[in-house]
Amino acid sequence: MKRASVLFLLLALAGCDKLTGAADQKIADAEAIGFACRVSQKTPEACMKENEAQSPSSILDGWKSADEDIKAGKLDPTMSGMSSKSSAEDEAAPAEGADAAAATPPAEEKKEDAAKPEAAPKEEDKGKH
DSSP states (O other): OHHHHHHHHHHHHHTOHHHHTHHHHHHHHHHHHHHHHHHTTOOHHHHHHHTTTSOHHHHHHHHHHHHHHHHHTSOOTTOHHHHHHHHHHHHHHHHHHHHHHHHSOOHHHHHHHHHSOOOOOOHHHHHHO
16 A cells, blocks of 8 residues: 555656756746847747747746847847858859859759650651651
8 A cells, every 4th residue: 555655656746847847948948939039039929929838928038138138249139240251252152153154054954954845756756666
């Protein structure tokens, strides 16, 4: 009888979120979603509407945390540092590859030719086989 009650107690506690840490993980996930929404310049209301399964208060906490980082200058929501590097690379690439692109036909034309159905054999060709 004592073993059965201990076993029952262990099974009941196995589903407890406080013991498994699932509740803390869900809160951290919601805060991360809120942080990402602020960085992507979404309103908290839109973020909560898109993520109805998450805790609205945790989403708002994450959103506020990102907002503080942006206002303090720790975070740039426009990510201008990344775009300036890639735009410089994009400008250099077409200048180098312009001659090579003119010498080779575009792959799209080859695909269009391959997609066209072949013409049916003529009456004359059928008798020769």
